[in-house]
Amino acid sequence: MNNRAETLIPKIGVITDIRIDTPDVKTFRVLTPDGKKVFDHKPGQCAMLSIPGVGEAMFSITSSPTNLEYMEFSIKKCGCVTEWLHQAEVGQAVTIRGPYGRPFPVDDEFAGKDLLFIAGGIGLAPLRSVINYCRYYPKRYGKIDIVYGSRSMSDLVDYKEIVDEWVNDENVNVHLTIDREQEGWTGHVGFVPNYVKELAFDTNKTAVLCGPPIMIKFTLEGLSALGFDKTQIYTTMELRMKCGIGKCGRCNIGSKYVCKDGPVFRMDELDELPDEY
Amino acid sequence: MPVNGYKPLIVAFCCNWCSYAGADLAGNNRLNYPADVKIIRVPCSCRVNPMFVLRAFQRGADGVIICGCHPGDCHYTSGNYFTRRRMALLFSMLDYLGIERERTRVEWVSAAEGAKFAATMNDFAETVASLGENKRLEDLRCKK
Amino acid sequence: MQKVTAKTLSGKAASLLNAGEVKYVLGWKKGEFDYDITPALFESAEELEKDFVWNDFSCANLSKYLIKYTRSLSGKILVFLKPCDTFSFNQLLTEHRIDRQKVYAVGVPCSGMADEKKIRENADGITAISETEEGYLVHTLYSDAPAFISKEEALLEKCLSCKGWAHIALDEQIEGEVFAPSADRFDQVKALENMTPDERYHFWQNELSRCIRCNACRDVCPACTCEKCVFDNPNSGVENKAAANSFEEKMFHIIRAFHVAGRCTDCGECSRVCPQKIPLHLLNRKFINDIDSFYGEYQAGLDEGSRAPLVDYDTGDLEPSQVFDWRDGQNA
Amino acid sequence: MRKLSLENLNLAFASIAAKYPLYLPQDNSAGDAEYKKWEQGAKWSDKTNTVKSPKDFFFPQTEDLMAFQVSGKSIDIIDTRKESEDFVVFGVRACDVKSFEVLDNVFLTEPADSYYASRREHGIIVSVACTRPLETCFCKAFSIDPSEPAGDVSCYKTDDSLYLSANTEKGEALLAVISEYTEEADDAAVSKQKESINKIMDRLPLASLTPASFGGGKTKEFFDAPEWKSLSEACLGCGTCTFVCPTCQCYDIKDFKTGSGVIRYRCWDSCMYSEFTKMSAGQPRTSQLERFRQRFMHKLVYYPENNNGLFSCVGCGRCLSRCPIHMNIVKVMKALGGKKDE
Incomplete structure (x- = not known):
């Protein structure tokens, strides 16, 4: 019986590094106990992390599949599992299972396209994987634009990587913004949706959105105003999950399960689903 | 107080102001009472929610005793009066479900009554030991 | 068969609706069969005309819905309450759970309700139930002639010891004869108390083992009105839906009954809705009986504003250690 | 088609129970039917259906998935699964047999749920035709014929006999266990019963119910x-x-702290x-x-x-x-x- 592919039984992972990104976001590096990558994944996929006795929860894998050494998860403190993780120390074991879900269509629809990534707050976490993947294969994709906004300077996730690597990547244009004026900030100030409109992107791009629902809503309106079609816009969703394999029955939007048929959806696909997320 | 080598596990909820101090006094005076009495300090005996009592049984207690200040002496004026009503009803309900009535007890022990504390615990442990293991309110998942 | 007709009630409601005195009517709606009645909100005389029903299967106690409706609706709600339901209503008022200003409470004299489950026990494939003075004619798929079941045999558990001597806290009362109480409601509690602990243990073990943890008893209970139930708190460590083992079953049912002790009006909804027919009222009645005998008679919901026994005390109260000797003395 | 005289029913049950755990709808103290393990003296309920459905056998309300031992920063995963043994569920109605197909579509599609799959493999289902459908029955709306129940063995209960026919290898094996009590029979009695069931089906109050206006894409x-x-x-x-x-089939996965470790279990959710x-x-x-x-x-x-x-x-x-x-x-x-x- 033990030779079956067992999807509910997790593997053991060990936290080997914890980076403090913002006051409420930490990035955890997870490896197998003998220092290997736990499993391979595709950009946009998720994994179930758990602490026995605390709970299990789904997180998007923040690191790129092209990173062959480890996996990273950027996690915002907001519930039982995340609060527990935030007080964990390096060396702490966790359980991990996955990868789950439909990845971004990096080999199909994205190929050869100019890409526009738009993220707000912790919404950068699921996009970091796909951004770094596309940066790794510059020949496969056109220009990359990244619009990223947060409440304040200190709330920008992965700020170091953005400044050190993304900004210096000649194939990438980074547009940062924060909600309110702040001392020491010389960049753009304002909400993401307005900034997107101001930047007036060319509509030959494929856009990928992730952020709080209110940001998604207004950015979508902004993109449509610029002339983007819904088939050019992707997003990634999150709902409560328990199994990760489309069986426990709670993460559905209409007939689609976010864990299995998502988390990546194209906007026109979402339009077909009832408005219940 | 082993009966046939069996030592019961007793959970004693003691109020901070009287009974816990009573237990302290018992210790200071070198009075013997069973080591298998596990004391849980609570601010007042009325902090003991019926669920605490059931939970103690679930986690392996064979007897549960609640100790507080004597009626009229509550640090918070009236807390133990409420305890008295709640536990009277709860214990009566447990008995109604066929759970041995001797497994639960409420005793009032003041800070000065170290000897009473020790005597109470000895007596309770003996009573519970004679009943044997708690089978009727056990949770097999916790017995490993 | 009810002495007051559905027409009388729906007519009353329709006239108040039409006069603009009330905006909604909370009543009972007919279903597919003669017995599957659903609580419902009516907004027009036409709806009442079409679907309102008042018969021996209008068992549902509508008072708990008022918590929801007095919050979500603007405008006065007419509610029909049977005598026993008025205790729940009054208890909810005592606990400030209902905005009284928004309610127009109409008392309905009740002649006793029928237990669909009892009727079903000896009748497969019920196609129709016709009510007569003495009982029910049950038409089924499998016999040409209807089977007769008397009113007494089919009576709902709570009606066996009806406490409907009076309506309380009403705006209006429809005149009519009220069902007379018969049995002592504590008979079964006393019978259980007189069993040996082993017998009691096995009795409850058997009853509670059927529990499927659907939480219907909690959700229907007019006394269970917490905004967030302890059983729904994942951090409480209590199972809220897993029928994990016999400990969890006992834990749930003891705590459920304890949390409404002193506030339970003995409306009997918990036992009525239990899909596994567990006599849950026997747990609630145990607490009621103990409260009555230890601390003096108390009927929750009888006097608006009265202090529930568990948030009250007397310096001379019985000690927990004296409870059993004292009761054994009483029962002897 | 094999025929078993009802006089020998208990002997047949005893033979099955000697080989497999046998579950049978029996009346409980509340006057309802529930599946209980067969023991000498147990009586097969006459009720048309049980309160809880037999999905419990394959997808139990609560089941342990695994356990954990946590010490310091490290975690050990303990596989608590036990090897399943074959078991027999007797007296399943046509609707409930069909429900297993509905559950299979969820639990057995890739990635398959091994807990469920293993119990499905080991379960032997004996279905029985409904001679007394209730007014609440509407299986026909979903194209289920209560006179043609599926399962490993289908059976028909008449006043004096039980007619059995195996539909699968598992079913054949089960019938072999009770072959000494059964004899070959023609299907005259069964045809007659089917006819009468179909007549009743047409008279059911919900006979005309149809899900035709529902379906995918709506x-x-x-x-x-x-x-x-x-x-x-x-x-x-x-x-x-x-x-x-x-x-x-919705479920929740939760952890229970036992005091010495953690049990991860699954339970029904709603x-x-x-x-x-x-x-x-x-x-x-x-x-x-x-x-x-x-x-x-x-x-x-x-x-x-x-x-x-x-x-x-x-x-x-x-x-x-x-x-x-x-x-x-x-x-x-x-x-x-x-x-x-x-």
Whole structure:
């Protein structure tokens, strides 16, 4: 019986590094106990992390599949599992299972396209994987634009990587913004949706959105105003999950399960689903 | 107080102001009472929610005793009066479900009554030991 | 068969609706069969005309819905309450759970309700139930002639010891004869108390083992009105839906009954809705009986504003250690 | 077709029970039928259906998935699964047999649920035709014929005999166990019974019910229907319908701290419960209307959309007789599905 592919039984992972990104976001590096990558994944996929006795929860894998050494998860403190993780120390074991879900269509629809990534707050976490993947294969994709906004300077996730690597990547244009004026900030100030409109992107791009629902809503309106079609816009969703394999029955939007048929959806696909997320 | 080598596990909820101090006094005076009495300090005996009592049984207690200040002496004026009503009803309900009535007890022990504390615990442990293991309110998942 | 007709009630409601005195009517709606009645909100005389029903299967106690409706609706709600339901209503008022200003409470004299489950026990494939003075004619798929079941045999558990001597806290009362109480409601509690602990243990073990943890008893209970139930708190460590083992079953049912002790009006909804027919009222009645005998008679919901026994005390109260000797003395 | 005289029924049960754990609907002290392990003296219930469906055998209400031992920063995973043994579920009605197909579509599609799969492999199902369908029965609406129950063995109970025929190898093996009590028989009595069942089916009050207006791809049509409001209004949000339903398959995974370790277990969950979809980040279904709609949309639209038109309801009628407020799928189908005819 033990030779079956067992999807509910997790593997053991060990936290080997914890980076403090913002006051409420930490990035955890997870490896197998003998220092290997736990499993391979595709950009946009998720994994179930758990602490026995605390709970299990789904997180998007923040690191790129092209990173062959480890996996990273950027996690915002907001519930039982995340609060527990935030007080964990390096060396702490966790359980991990996955990868789950439909990845971004990096080999199909994205190929050869100019890409526009738009993220707000912790919404950068699921996009970091796909951004770094596309940066790794510059020949496969056109220009990359990244619009990223947060409440304040200190709330920008992965700020170091953005400044050190993304900004210096000649194939990438980074547009940062924060909600309110702040001392020491010389960049753009304002909400993401307005900034997107101001930047007036060319509509030959494929856009990928992730952020709080209110940001998604207004950015979508902004993109449509610029002339983007819904088939050019992707997003990634999150709902409560328990199994990760489309069986426990709670993460559905209409007939689609976010864990299995998502988390990546194209906007026109979402339009077909009832408005219940 | 082993009966046939069996030592019961007793959970004693003691109020901070009287009974816990009573237990302290018992210790200071070198009075013997069973080591298998596990004391849980609570601010007042009325902090003991019926669920605490059931939970103690679930986690392996064979007897549960609640100790507080004597009626009229509550640090918070009236807390133990409420305890008295709640536990009277709860214990009566447990008995109604066929759970041995001797497994639960409420005793009032003041800070000065170290000897009473020790005597109470000895007596309770003996009573519970004679009943044997708690089978009727056990949770097999916790017995490993 | 009810002495007051559905027409009388729906007519009353329709006239108040039409006069603009009330905006909604909370009543009972007919279903597919003669017995599957659903609580419902009516907004027009036409709806009442079409679907309102008042018969021996209008068992549902509508008072708990008022918590929801007095919050979500603007405008006065007419509610029909049977005598026993008025205790729940009054208890909810005592606990400030209902905005009284928004309610127009109409008392309905009740002649006793029928237990669909009892009727079903000896009748497969019920196609129709016709009510007569003495009982029910049950038409089924499998016999040409209807089977007769008397009113007494089919009576709902709570009606066996009806406490409907009076309506309380009403705006209006429809005149009519009220069902007379018969049995002592504590008979079964006393019978259980007189069993040996082993017998009691096995009795409850058997009853509670059927529990499927659907939480219907909690959700229907007019006394269970917490905004967030302890059983729904994942951090409480209590199972809220897993029928994990016999400990969890006992834990749930003891705590459920304890949390409404002193506030339970003995409306009997918990036992009525239990899909596994567990006599849950026997747990609630145990607490009621103990409260009555230890601390003096108390009927929750009888006097608006009265202090529930568990948030009250007397310096001379019985000690927990004296409870059993004292009761054994009483029962002897 | 094998014939077993009812006089020998207990002997046959004893022979089966000597080889396999045997579960049989038996009357309980509340006057309802429930599946219980057969023991000498047990009586097969005459009731048409059990309160809880037999899905419990394959997808139990609570089951341990694994255990953990936590010490310091390290975690050990302990596989607590036990090797399953063959078992027999006797007296399953046609609707409930069909419900296993509905569950299979969920649990056995890749990645398959091994806990469920292993029990399905080991379970031997003996179905029985319904001679007394109830007024709450509407299996016919979902193309289920109670006179042709599937399963490993199908059987027909007459006044004096039980007629059995095996449909699978597992079934053949089971019939071999009781062959000394059975004899070859023609299907005259069975044909007669089928005929009478079909006559009753036509007379059932819900005989004309049809799910024809529902099915995959109809989300838009029904999702915003105004009827949901009045249908869901009285719903208590309890889990009765879900827990007695043979096809409801939602579950929760939770941890239990034993004091010395952690048990991770799975238990039934209900989309009717308010915390079913609750996240720290928000709640997509905030009202009982949304939760109520989810349950019926899933059965009548979403599930068929993902499973070639198969509905996730088998018409067993349990929710009709058990719902505290008597709201059920029949009322939903009539309120929403009847619209187009008008």
